[in-house]
Amino acid sequence: MLTLPMLALLLPASPADDPPPVPEPRGYVASRAPGPITIDGLLDDPGWEGIPWTETFVDIEGDVKPLPRFQTRAKMAWDDRFFYIAADLEEPHVWGTLTEHDSVIFRDNDFEVFIDPDGDNHQYYEFEINALNTGWDLRLVKPYRDGGPALNEWEIPGLKTAVHVRGTLNDSSDEDDGWSVEIAMPWSVLSEFTAMPCPPRDGDRWRVNFSRVEWLHRVVDGTYQKVPDRREDNWVWSPQGVIDMHRPERWGDVQFSTAPPGTVAFQPDPARPARDFLHRVYEAQKSYHREHGRFAESFEELGIDPAGWTSPQLETTGDGYTASVIAPGEEGEPPRRWTIRQDSLLTSGPAS
Known part of the structure; x- marks a missing residue:
């Protein structure tokens, strides 16, 4: 150690x-x-x-x-x-x-x-x-x-x-x-x-x-x-x-x-904007918790407008919170729900 x-x-x-x-x-x-x-x-x-x-x-x-x-x-x-x-x-x-x-x-x-x-x-x-x-x-x-x-x-x-x-x-x-x-x-x-x-x-x-x-x-x-x-x-x-x-x-x-070098162009991650938004929520929750001793229960409490995001959700849990939005999938793949929690763990699953 x-x-x-x-x-x-x-x-x-x-x-x-x-x-x-x-x-x-x-x-x-x-x-x-x-x-x-x-x-x-x-x-x-x-x-x-x-x-x-x-x-x-x-x-x-x-x-x-x-x-x-x-x-x-x-x-x-x-x-x-x-x-x-x-x-x-x-x-x-x-x-x-x-x-x-x-x-x-x-x-x-x-x-x-x-x-x-x-x-x-x-x-x-x-x-x-x-x-x-x-x-x-x-x-x-x-x-x-x-x-x-x-x-x-x-x-x-x-x-x-x-x-x-x-x-x-x-x-x-x-x-x-x-x-x-x-x-x-x-x-x-x-x-x-x-x-x-x-x-x-x-x-x-x-x-x-x-x-x-x-x-x-x-x-x-x-x-x-x-x-x-x-x-x-x-x-x-x-x-x-x-x-x-x-x-x-x-x-x-x-x-x-798997293609030969130089034959494939980089494609930006379609979920990157959603990931960045969730990290913005994560940072805001840290600041809110430091000031109030608890996590915010809504985007409004954080001063964050979730308009424009598909199915935004913010829920407090026994030890923290989860925040999530639905983002586009990779080309040919369905949308996915991306979720972040209080220790910055970021995961995705089927959209729902």
Whole structure:
């Protein structure tokens, strides 16, 4: 289990209440790898041929902050055994200190992966890696804002990772070009806490995001040291709007495809507006409960107008509430009722 100091490092640095409007999430089509991928960090395998890069990473808070100093991009592919992730990180000084598995890797510069297979905000995975190829894998039962916990004992048997440094690692006497990462996550492990098929079916969607932690440094006696009293930069693929990666509802939307790379266009999730509306209700209920000591029993009490939504419902329960609306289904599928509760669990079922 995580110790209290470790948990303190993981908790959001920004207030969790009343966040700014949700940034538009990124979308990506993850194709089957057209050939084999060898996990060596070089990204030159036939399996990456034609696989597109994501958009260049931005600050975790989005457009309200300047663009990152260094470029970061990622790409995704898959086959019957693995979900493949690659990243390229521009970096003039590649350095790292942590060599023990399951260290708190973001104390170094790092690259991080977040995966919520069924997009319900609960039971999601996190993996962090530094330039020394040291990893930290953990599972979140639910977000920290909803009480966690993080399970540090969770492991990824069969995980493959590699790092390639374009330069000299931990050598402050020169400048480097950067470093690249390859990760192969076995479907057998990713399937443990989801009902989603692993590997995915053509058209399935998962919630995924990537983060890069970058510390300002100085050189002291030839070694890299963090600049004192300066917090880290957080650069991400899909902006969160707040300094908190543990808001799965704001992660990117990865659409899996069996078609050749580049032949399928990303299709926005037709339920995304309904999901965003329900998270607005969730945030409003948190504020209402803090002020009144109970959850609101109607949209009107929350000051939210549900007009325009199909069959909106808000009901209090013994320990909280549920709020729901009906949203369109995927192409060719019937509408579904989406429901959120007080711990941000988001589920869907047949419309009724």
